[in-house]
Amino acid sequence: MKKNRILLLFAHPSQHRSNVNAPLFEYAKSLDYVTAVDLYAKYPTYQIDIDDEQQLLNAHDVVIFQFPFYWYSTPSILKEWQDLVLEYGYAYGQDGKALQGKLFICAISAGGKEEAYRAKGYNHFTVRELLQPLEQTAYITGMTYLPPFALFSSRSAQFDHALSSHLAQWKLLLQALYHNSIDVRATESLITINELLGGSKTQGDKA
Structure with missing residues (x-):
């Protein structure tokens, strides 16, 4: 089976x-199959090199956005x-087919508890619903969207031992x-x- 090259954009x-x-x-x-880019370190003045970024995208099969939510x-x-x-003509539009077929996923950390991200919770929506603009971006550009990899209650993760299990799941995902x-x-x-990686069994609960 074909092995994928992964581009991780960290913000x-x-x-x-x-x-x-x-x-x-x-x-x-530390992984030789991951190109890990710290966007704030690479572009401290926000002068993004479009050609370089597009070349990176062209060279990889999976795109991960990693960021705090x-x-x-x-x-x-x-x-x-x-x-x-x-941009038009590269990622979308009549000739914009560069990203078609690539996998796309967000890796996020959320300070709130998991139950806060439900219809009747504090945030009223699930994280997948709140990330729908990125899901639509994947759709428009022809990428295959995967539901986010998420850690809830991130502020206390170090103290309640959630970080170690989350890191283990991260390794499985990569x-x-x-x-x-x-x-x-x-x-x-x-x-x-x-949930697919052995996480919470309640993540599909939209109640």
């Missing part, structure tokens, strides 16, 4: 305060990256993406992909 505006995302990013950097969206540099790199062994159809009804 964290306050890395010195990151207890969750930094360890995941550091582990990904602040205010139900991506950090600003990741939005700037999308606006500039995913291996599965590399080996192209994820059954995409099995993920269509999931809120997060964690």
Whole structure:
């Protein structure tokens, strides 16, 4: 089976305060099949090299956006990256077919509890629903969208031992993406992909 090359785009505006995302990013950097890019370090003035970013996309089969889920969206540099790199004629439009067939997934950390991301919870929507603009971006560009890899209650993850199990799931996810062994159809009804990796069994509960 074909092995996938993975492009990980990491966006964290306050890395010195990151207890969750930094360890995941550091582990990904150690893998020879992952190209791990720290967008804030690469572009401290937001002067994104469109050609370089498009060449990176062309050379990889899987695209991961890794970021803390602040205010139900991506950090600003990741939005700037999308606006500039995913341009007409490259990522979409009549001749924009460069991304077709690639896998796309978000790896996020959320400060709130899992039950807060439900119809009757504090945030009123699931994380998959809140990430629908990115799901639609994948659809428009011809990429195959996978439900997000998510850690809830991220502020306390270090203290309640959730980080170690989350890192273990992260390793499983990266291996599965590399080996192209994820059954995409099995993920269509999931809120997060964690359940497929042995995570919470309540993530599909929209109540």
